[in-house]
Amino acid sequence: xxxxxxxxxxxAIVQDYVGTEEPVGSKAxxxxxxxxxxxxxxxxxxxxxxxxxxxxxPHTSAGRIPTDKGxxxxxxxxxxxxxxxxxxxxxxxxxLEGAVDLDDVVAxxxxxxxxxxxxxxxxxxxxxxxxxxxxxxxxxxxxARVMLVLITDTGRVEQRMVDCPAPxxxxxxxxxxxxxxSRVAGRRFTDVPRLVEDLPDAFEPEDRGTVSTVxxxxxxxxxxxxxxxxxxxxxxxxTRFGHDFPLVIRxxxxxxxxxxxxxKLLGEAxxxxxxxxxxxxxxxxxxxxxxxxxxxxxxxxxxxxxxxVVGPTRMDYPGTxxxxxxxxxxxxxxxxxx
Amino acid sequence: xxxxxxxxxxxAIVQDYVGTEEPVGSKAxxxxxxxxxxxxxxxxxxxxxxxxxxxxxPHTSAGRIPTDKGxxxxxxxxxxxxxxxxxxxxxxxxxLEGAVDLDDVVAxxxxxxxxxxxxxxxxxxxxxxxxxxxxxxxxxxxxARVMLVLITDTGRVEQRMVDCPAPxxxxxxxxxxxxxxSRVAGRRFTDVPRLVEDLPDAFEPEDRGTVSTVxxxxxxxxxxxxxxxxxxxxxxxxTRFGHDFPLVIRxxxxxxxxxxxxxKLLGEAxxxxxxxxxxxxxxxxxxxxxxxxxxxxxxxxxxxxxxxVVGPTRMDYPGTxxxxxxxxxxxxxxxxxx
DNA sequence: CCTGGCACTCTTCCCATGCGAGTGCCAGCA
DNA sequence: TGCTGGCACTCGCATGGGAAGAGTGCCAGG
Numbered sequence: 208x209x210x211x212x213x214x215x216x217x218x219a220i221v222q223d224y225v226g227t228e229e230p231v232g233s234k235a236x237x238x239x240x241x242x243x244x245x246x247x248x249x250x251x252x253x254x255x256x257x258x259x260x261x262x263x264x265p266h267t268s269a270g271r272i273p274t275d276k277g278x279x280x281x282x283x284x285x286x287x288x289x290x291x292x293x294x295x296x297x298x299x300x301x302x303l304e305g306a307v308d309l310d311d312v313v314a315x316x317x318x319x320x321x322x323x324x325x326x327x328x329x330x331x332x333x334x335x336x337x338x339x340x341x342x343x344x345x346x347x348x349x350x351a352r353v354m355l356v357l358i359t360d361t362g363r364v365e366q367r368m369v370d371c372p373a374p375x376x377x378x379x380x381x382x383x384x385x386x387x388x389s390r391v392a393g394r395r396f397t398d399v400p401r402l403v404e405d406l407p408d409a410f411e412p413e414d415r416g417t418v419s420t421v422x423x424x425x426x427x428x429x430x431x432x433x434x435x436x437x438x439x440x441x442x443x444x445x446t447r448f449g450h451d452f453p454l455v456i457r458x459x460x461x462x463x464x465x466x467x468x469x470x471k472l473l474g475e476a477x478x479x480x481x482x483x484x485x486x487x488x489x490x491x492x493x494x495x496x497x498x499x500x501x502x503x504x505x506x507x508x509x510x511x512x513x514x515x516v517v518g519p520t521r522m523d524y525p526g527t528x529x530x531x532x533x534x535x536x537x538x539x540x541x542x543x544x545x
Numbered sequence: 546x547x548x549x550x551x552x553x554x555x556x557a558i559v560q561d562y563v564g565t566e567e568p569v570g571s572k573a574x575x576x577x578x579x580x581x582x583x584x585x586x587x588x589x590x591x592x593x594x595x596x597x598x599x600x601x602x603p604h605t606s607a608g609r610i611p612t613d614k615g616x617x618x619x620x621x622x623x624x625x626x627x628x629x630x631x632x633x634x635x636x637x638x639x640x641l642e643g644a645v646d647l648d649d650v651v652a653x654x655x656x657x658x659x660x661x662x663x664x665x666x667x668x669x670x671x672x673x674x675x676x677x678x679x680x681x682x683x684x685x686x687x688x689a690r691v692m693l694v695l696i697t698d699t700g701r702v703e704q705r706m707v708d709c710p711a712p713x714x715x716x717x718x719x720x721x722x723x724x725x726x727s728r729v730a731g732r733r734f735t736d737v738p739r740l741v742e743d744l745p746d747a748f749e750p751e752d753r754g755t756v757s758t759v760x761x762x763x764x765x766x767x768x769x770x771x772x773x774x775x776x777x778x779x780x781x782x783x784t785r786f787g788h789d790f791p792l793v794i795r796x797x798x799x800x801x802x803x804x805x806x807x808x809k810l811l812g813e814a815x816x817x818x819x820x821x822x823x824x825x826x827x828x829x830x831x832x833x834x835x836x837x838x839x840x841x842x843x844x845x846x847x848x849x850x851x852x853x854v855v856g857p858t859r860m861d862y863p864g865t866x867x868x869x870x871x872x873x874x875x876x877x878x879x880x881x882x883x
Numbered sequence: 884c885c886t887g888g889c890a891c892t893c894t895t896c897c898c899a900t901g902c903g904a905g906t907g908c909c910a911g912c913a
Numbered sequence: 914t915g916c917t918g919g920c921a922c923t924c925g926c927a928t929g930g931g932a933a934g935a936g937t938g939c940c941a942g943g
Contacts, residue, residue: 232905245917250906268905268924308704310774344694346680356682356694356702364694364704366646436648442780443798460781570936583886588937606893606936 209259215242216252217261218285221273225521230270275486275520278498282483282524289525291533295323299533303541309333309362313438316514316538321441323530326518327463329501331437331473333361333511333542335429340391340399343425345384350374353417355424361506361542369424371417379414383421396429435470439463441516448519458493459517468493473513476501481528486520496520500527504535506542514538547597553580554590555599556623559611563859568608613824613858616836620821620862627863629871633661637871641879647671647700651776654852654876659779661868664856665801667839669775669811671699671849671880673767678729678737681763683722688712691755693762699844699880707762709755717752721759734767773808777801779854786857796831797855806831811851814839819866824858834858838865842873844880852876 209217219240223231233246233253242249253271256262261277264270273281291299302319306312313330320328344356351371358364386409390402403422407415442463445456462468468491475490476482484499498520503510514535516527547555557578561569571584571591580587591609594600599615602608611619629637640657644650651668658666682694689709696702724747728740741760745753780801783794800806806829813828814820822837836858841848852873854865 230905234905246905247907247918248916250908251916254907264906266923266925268907268922270905308706341686342684342692344682344684346682346696348679354680354696356696358684358692358694358704362704364702366696366700366702368646440802443795443802446795446798457781457784460784464778464781568936572936584936585886585888585938586884588939589885592938602937604893606891606938608936 209255210252212242212244213252213256214280214285215240216249217256217273217277218281220253220256220262220271221277221281221285224272225523228521230265230272232270235270272521275488278485278520278524279488282485286525288481288532289529291529296533296537299323299537300540303537306541312362312538312541314440316534317438317440320514320516320530320534321444323534324516324518324522324527325441325447326444326516326522326527327439327441327459328514328516329437329439329463329469329473330514331435331470331512333359333363333505334435335359335363335365336396337505337509337511338363339393339395342392343384343387345380345387345421347375347377347380351417353380353421355421355428357425357428361511365428367424367428369421371420373413373417375414375417379410379417383410383418387425399429400426435466437466437469437473439469444518455496459497462491462493463517472499473501473515476503476513476515479503481532482515483524483528498522498524500524500531502531502535504539504542506539511542547593550580550582551590551594552618552623553578554587555594555611555615556619558591558594558600558609559615559619559623562610563861566859568603568610570608573608610859613826616823616858616862617826620823620866624863626819626870627867629867634871634875637661637875638878641875644879650700650876650879652778654872655776655778658852658854658868658872659782661872662838662854662856662860662865663779663785664782664854664860664865665777665779665797666852666854667775667777667801667807667811668852669773669808669850671697671701671843672773673697673701673703674734675843675847675849676701677731677733680730681722681725683718683725683759685713685715685718689755691718691759693759693766695763695766699849703766705762705766707759709758711751711755713752713755717748717755721748721756725763737767738764773804775804775807775811777807782856793834797835800829800831801855810837811839811853814841814851814853817841819870820853821862821866836860836862838862838869840869840873842877842880844877849880 216236219236220231223236223239233249236249237246253262257271260274261280262271263274265272299319303312303315306315313332316330317328338359338361341360342358346354348354351374353369353371353375355367355369356364386406387403391399394402406422407418410418442460445459448456472489472491481500481502486498487495489495489497489499496519497517499515499517501513501515503513505511515531518527557574558569561574561577571587574587575584591600595609598612599618600609601612603610637657641650641653644653651670654668655666676697676699679698680696684692686692689712691707691709691713693705693707694702724744725741729737732740744760745756748756780798783797786794810827810829819838819840824836825833827833827835827837834857835855837853837855839851839853841851843849853869856865
């Protein structure tokens with residue numbers, strides 16, 4: 208329906224607009240790209256593209272700017288993912304390799320993404336539900352008080368206090384610790400409930416209450432979704448957003464503080480590859496003038512969490528997608544090594 | 546040197562300017578505050594205050610606005626700390642009591658502070674160096690790989706991997722765990738180095754290398770200053786900063802991302818009470834147009850960390866100081882209880 | 884030492900004007 | 914049918930000149 212040239216015109220408009228931040232006119236287009244046709248022809252194409260809803264004019268007789276729909280077409284059909292250069296890849300790897308623990312990995316990833324894309328970076332901590340248990344530790348803090356520490360294969364640590372219904376001896380605790388670990392160590396979180404189901408039966412009646420309490424706390428910890436933490440960075444890049452300032456970035460900052468919103472945002476992306484949500488495609492109203500580029504990352508073949516960037520719809524999609532993909536890949540490697 | 550009335554004029558200027566965000570003139574002042582004198586008199590006082598550097602005019606013949614020095618005098622001499630009302634105090638307490646773990650306490654504190662003051666809130670995690678050890682846990686992950694988990698009295702958990710110079714048996718590990726805990730549990734971090742000094746001597750020669758390695762990792766963890774994490778929130782409030790947007794908030798956002806800067810900022814405040822740093826009193830350049838109100842908080846009588854807010858120099862100092870102080874007090878209580 | 888009055892200084896707002904960029908349409912040409 | 918050059922038209926934006934208003938500094942008088 209859209210001729211090849213019209214698609215090229217759209218591509219050129221997107222590229223120019225992303226570069227200059229100014230509405231682009233027919234004359235400027237023909238000067239900067241050799242489309243082989245005259246401005247008049249381009250004007251006709253533009254009129255057609257506008258009828259289809261891919262571009263719009265801010266005012267009568269200013270240049271055209273892409274609409275969300277225009278960006279969508281650009282991302283889907285007209286632009287690939289721009290791969291990182293070799294030096295960039297090396298820099299990413301070097302920077303991430305310096306990390307000392309999980310917090311540091313996440314923190315470095317955020318900084319890296321923010322710098323590479325010059326946008327706001329969001330990195331979700333490796334999700335509990337998809338990881339495996341490395342170790343469960345039980346510490347007796349008081350006769351009827353136990354601290355439960357859960358360590359995951361991605362290096363994440365969760366702790367919980369458990370108030371026991373009855374005093375619980377050191378010997379029983381050691382027993383529980385040993386049995387628990389022999390059953391769940393190395394297993395996926397989703398399998399844990401099944402694996403510990405009958406564990407209380409192995410204990411003396413007077414200890415069963417406590418064992419059950421500990422186990423249910425453990426299970427709670429495993430499913431606790433609101434514990435899906437994330438880290439954001441590069442908010443200073445919001446200042447490069449546009450001219451009509453406060454009105455635009457206010458809701459964005461607010462949305463960024465609502466971890467729930469962000470988690471949902473990242474969670475929505477189900478693709479195996481890089482997912483792009485453009486403008487109004489984002490459910491959250493405050494993000495209607497932003498695009499979100501996200502991707503899953505993980506230590507093995509499987510994604511355990513997501514990361515991405517939030518930026519103006521007017522962004523360099525190929526470059527951003529390339530950076531996001533590359534960072535995700537290297538973070539995965541780092542996690543697998545540690 | 547400054548007469549009583551002139552101080553009152555300064556106070557009135559600060560209050561009005563904070564309220565209206567606009568330079569305040571002599572006529573408006575006499576209308577809104579009954580100073581008992583005419584605008585002309587106030588003008589003379591203003592001229593004097595300007596000579597002394599407490600106020601300034603943005604342009605010839607606009608009203609006056611307070612300078613950093615003016616705010617300083619206001620904070621030191623002219624305004625007290627506005628205490629929270631009883632309902633506010635109750636709300637603070639209720640909100641904080643819902644927290645389930647340390648992360649949650651900090652997160653809630655940040656949200657609370659940001660909401661109460663309508664500014665950017667910064668909360669430092671309880672510092673390691675001033676807390677006491679609750680428990681040290683050692684987990685064998687591989688024959689020559691140990692995970693060290695440190696649990697503090699404030700509920701904070703730090704973990705480190707230790708690569709041992711030689712394989713280390715389960716029995717030795719249990720031995721080390723027991724000896725270590727019996728020595729350091731309940732002790733202050735600063736005392737730990739002294740307490741574990743001779744610990745390797747109690748082990749077989751072949752294990753001493755590993756024990757030393759583990760201990761030095763523990764000591765590293767204790768002193769590691771860069772691990773002083775903090776959480777910030779309420780950045781959306783920056784949009785209420787002023788009219789000349791990007792130029793002002795850009796450096797602020799950048800400074801907020803530099804944890805080092807923030808930690809230094811909070812660390813500088815040595816007072817037992819609420820500390821206020823106004824405008825250029827902040828060492829960091831990006832924060833020259835902001836004021837920082839901070840205070841220490843802690844579970845006992847002693848401060849284990851700081852919290853505070855960052856806002857425009859034109860802020861409601863008495864109210865902000867009251868909110869910061871109240872929140873710090875209640876967070877301290879919560880930490881002491883858990 | 885305070886007060887009212889007065890002249891003066893700027894900023895800000897508003898409007899008219901001109902310019903330029905960009906468009907839409909049309910007639911002509913391949 | 915599709916491309917091109919030409920041309921009239923539309924707006925947005927920057928420019929400049931008043932006019933208004935707020936606020937000041939200073940002075941003479943109480």
